[in-house]
Amino acid sequence: QKEVEQNSGPLSVPEGAIASLNCTYSDRGSQSFFWYRQYSGKSPELIMSIYSNGDKEDGRFTAQLNKASQYVSLLIRDSQPSDSATYLCAGNQNQAGTALIFGKGTTLSVSS
Amino acid sequence: DAGVIQSPRHEVTEMGQEVTLRCKPISGHNSLFWYRQTMMRGLELLIYFNNNVPIDDSGMPEDRFSAKMPNASFSTLKIQPSEPRDSAVYFCASTSNGNEKLFFGSGTQLSVL
Numbered sequence: 001q002k003e004v005e006q007n008s009g010p011l012s013v014p015e016g017a018i019a020s021l022n023c024t025y026s027d028r029g030s031q032s033f034f035w036y037r038q039y040s041g042k043s044p045e046l047i048m049s050i051y052s053n054g055d056k057e058d059g060r061f062t063a064q065l066n067k068a069s070q071y072v073s074l075l076i077r078d079s080q081p082s083d084s085a086t087y088l089c090a091g092n093q094n095q096a097g098t099a100l101i102f103g104k105g106t107t108l109s110v111s112s
Numbered sequence: 113d114a115g116v117i118q119s120p121r122h123e124v125t126e127m128g129q130e131v132t133l134r135c136k137p138i139s140g141h142n143s144l145f146w147y148r149q150t151m152m153r154g155l156e157l158l159i160y161f162n163n164n165v166p167i168d169d170s171g172m173p174e175d176r177f178s179a180k181m182p183n184a185s186f187s188t189l190k191i192q193p194s195e196p197r198d199s200a201v202y203f204c205a206s207t208s209n210g211n212e213k214l215f216f217g218s219g220t221q222l223s224v225l
Contacts, residue, residue: 032212
């Protein structure tokens with residue numbers, strides 16, 4: 001069973017701090033990884049994708065991938081109350097990468 | 113672009129009744145996915161279609177669940193008979209072939225009493 005594991009949280013950080021969200025996966029064949037953000041009562045939306053080992057930065061967000069350790073992370077710098085949401089880590093299930101397997105998500109709460 | 117359209121938004125039914133959820137993917141997208149989300153199990157893949165053909169239905173929990181995609185612009189997920197443990201939010205998502213960014217619909221909140 002291919003799995004993506006996340007700490008459910010909640011993760012609480014003060015406004016302006018760095019939030020660190022972590023994810024591990026069991027399928028060594030996984031090639032692509034994604035972070036989706038889901039506000040309460042809404043559908044998930046893609047915020048970051050990463051395919052290669054190392055870091056990928058997009059604004060206040062940095063995704064990190066370590067395939068040897070089967071580990072993916074998301075850093076949110078200068079956290080804002082509007083970042084409060086559930087963050088879902090996802091990896092592709094097969095080589096075509098068209099069926100994502102999601103973790104259960106980590107709930108982030110940013111206090112002002 | 114209207115995005116992925118799901119209907120109904122909310123469905124309340126009694127145990128044993130048939131439930132049909134509907135999805136219209138984004139025009140031009142040829143991959144369609146049905147996911148179910150609960151607090152306990154998170155977001156689970158039920159089935160996905162590529163070019164209207166079911167590719168993997170291993171996530172469908174049991175024979176009470178069935179899904180069809182008769183054409184590129186419409187898919188249904190049917191539960192017959194429904195049970196209280198089927199209560200969840202059901203999401204439909206679509207993407208273009210080779211594009212791994214999923215576009216999700218607003219979901220259907222299903223409550224089976």
